[in-house]
Amino acid sequence: METEKSQETIRKDLEDNSVKVAQIGPEGEKKVRYAAVINDMNHVAGRCGMGEVMGSKNLKAIVVKRNQNVNVENPKSVRQLAQWMARYVDDITHDLNTFGTGSAMDVYEATGNLPVHNLRDGEFPNVNSISAQAVKEHVRVGMETCFTCAIQDRFFTSEIPKRYKGLGILETVPIEDLGSKKIRLFKYVATWRSLSNCLVMCLFVPWSVQQKVNIVRSVTGWNTTTFELMKVSERTIDLAMVFNISEGFTEKDDWLPLRFFKPKTSGALSDTAVNSEMLRKAKSTYYAMMGWDGQGVLTQTKLEELDIAWVRGFSH
Numbered sequence: 001m002e003t004e005k006s007q008e009t010i011r012k013d014l015e016d017n018s019v020k021v022a023q024i025g026p027e028g029e030k031k032v033r034y035a036a037v038i039n040d041m042n043h044v045a046g047r048c049g050m051g052e053v054m055g056s057k058n059l060k061a062i063v064v065k066r067n068q069n070v071n072v073e074n075p076k077s078v079r080q081l082a083q084w085m086a087r088y089v090d091d092i093t094h095d096l097n098t099f100g101t102g103s104a105m106d107v108y109e110a111t112g113n114l115p116v117h118n119l120r121d122g123e124f125p126n127v128n129s130i131s132a133q134a135v136k137e138h139v140r141v142g143m144e145t146c147f148t149c150a151i152q153d154r155f156f157t158s159e160i161p162k163r164y165k166g167l168g169i170l171e172t173v174p175i176e177d178l179g180s181k182k183i184r185l186f187k188y189v190a191t192w193r194s195l196s197n198c199l200v201m202c203l204f205v206p207w208s209v210q211q212k213v214n215i216v217r218s219v220t221g222w223n224t225t226t227f228e229l230m231k232v233s234e235r236t237i238d239l240a241m242v243f244n245i246s247e248g249f250t251e252k253d254d255w256l257p258l259r260f261f262k263p264k265t266s267g268a269l270s271d272t273a274v275n276s277e278m279l280r281k282a283k284s285t286y287y288a289m290m291g292w293d294g295q296g297v298l299t300q301t302k303l304e305e306l307d308i309a310w311v312r313g314f315s316h
Contacts, residue, residue: 002026010063025038036050100136122268149205198232
């Protein structure tokens with residue numbers, strides 16, 4: 001069933017036009033690899049093929065109907081944090097609020113990182129005709145946000161975001177570097193970003209480390225810390241790895257497509273490519289930092305440290 005008709009049917013059956021609907025269309029039902037999830041007919045979750053995942057589970061839609069207020073431990077603190085973001089969001093994410101996603105397409109093209117022809121080529125001469133700036137000038141009629149959010153879309157930057165400095169990340173490393181220093185920084189940032197999934201918070205909202213901790217404290221009343229939240233996030237990453245291994249994946253699947261090990265046909269990356277041996281060493285370093293063995297299996301010591309020793313039998 002088409003998404004618009006599906007939403008109309010759901011709201012009619014529930015006799016409530018205010019219910020929120022996240023659903024898939026015919027493509028998701030047919031398990032198309034890149035199928036998206038459609039939210040309230042206005043927003044599209046198009047990354048990672050989540051529509052196919054719903055379709056594989058015969059899940060057409062998820063519907064949420066409000067029947068009570070959400071109580072938080074410290075409403076005043078939550079309100080102050082929200083007001084602060086609303087007040088300064090344009091200063092922090094000006095390009096995002098002005099143009100939305102795509103404002104840096106010219107930069108991506110200039111650096112060879114625009115996925116032209118499935119990442120084969122590095123140049124796209126007409127990039128400026130499809131950029132967010134061009135859309136704003138010729139096509140766009142307005143900007144919207146997700147429900148009650150202050151952010152209209154994504155922020156692009158070539159500097160270290162201030163929100164990461166609370167994790168001890170104070171300096172950059174060269175783009176081509178695959179040494180232990182970069183792997184350590186990658187581990188920190190990946191763990192912190194994964195926390196947003198645990199908290200059901202959007203990555204695009206540029207909360208600082210301390211602000212995110214304060215949000216959790218204000219909503220739940222828990223006297224939590226950055227360290228504790230990082231450990232929560234680390235557990236989710238490790239449990240995902242355990243699940244993958246239990247489903248038959250191995251460390252060999254933790255690798256890039258062959259295309260990344262060849263120079264692009266044009267553009268800034270036409271004379272360089274990822275060094276497979278350097279990447280293999282970097283992967284081994286990351287595994288060791290995560291407490292995984294050479295096969296990606298969590299060591300008993302790491303399981304004990306994260307208090308998830310009960311999953312040991314699932315990781316073989």
